[in-house]
Amino acid sequence: MPPYITTPLSPSLSPSSPPLSPFSYPRRIVTHQQVIFRWHHSSAKTVFLTGEFDGWAVSIPLPRDPACYDEFAITLSLDRTRSWAFKFVVDGEWRCSAAFPTVYDEQGNVNNCLEALTMDKLAEMTLEAFGRRRSMSWPSSGGSDDEVWVPPKLAFSA
Numbered sequence: 001m002p003p004y005i006t007t008p009l010s011p012s013l014s015p016s017s018p019p020l021s022p023f024s025y026p027r028r029i030v031t032h033q034q035v036i037f038r039w040h041h042s043s044a045k046t047v048f049l050t051g052e053f054d055g056w057a058v059s060i061p062l063p064r065d066p067a068c069y070d071e072f073a074i075t076l077s078l079d080r081t082r083s084w085a086f087k088f089v090v091d092g093e094w095r096c097s098a099a100f101p102t103v104y105d106e107q108g109n110v111n112n113c114l115e116a117l118t119m120d121k122l123a124e125m126t127l128e129a130f131g132r133r134r135s136m137s138w139p140s141s142g143g144s145d146d147e148v149w150v151p152p153k154l155a156f157s158a
Contacts, residue, residue: 030126033080035114037062037088039072039097044090047072051086051111058089078114080122085111 039047039062047062053076054060062072078084085103088095096102100112117125 028126029119029123031079031081031122032077034075034077036073036075037086038099039088039090040070041072041090042070044072046091048089049074049076049086050089052084053078053086062088080114080117081119083116084114086114087111 037049041047048058049060049062050056050058060074060076062074065071065073083103085105088097096110096112101115102110103113105111
């Protein structure tokens, strides 16, 4: 079960009472975020993404972006409380991207790394985005603090 943020209630309010302001806090910290992985290479024919998230199985094809012929992209939902090692496989050749930090594995191979975020950082990002979303479209009937907010996508390019 994910960590929760408690929202203090005044004694006169019950949990079913409508929120007092459009900046009521979500109760759940969003730990999964959508991350966009991009590879820019006009002459590439095939691009795959592989890493700890697929057991290094080279199983995630990056489709060519129809709006930008030079770009291949995919969006993955990843748990940001942990780090993820990965690589791009471009026309059969394993490649690292300069857009991400690199780490060495136990065998001495260099891999890209999506670094873990602390729970404090995830809570801050969740609260900021939830507040922005609520301020833009506050329902007249009140709304619920239990709404699940979907975080913005993080985009990285190679």
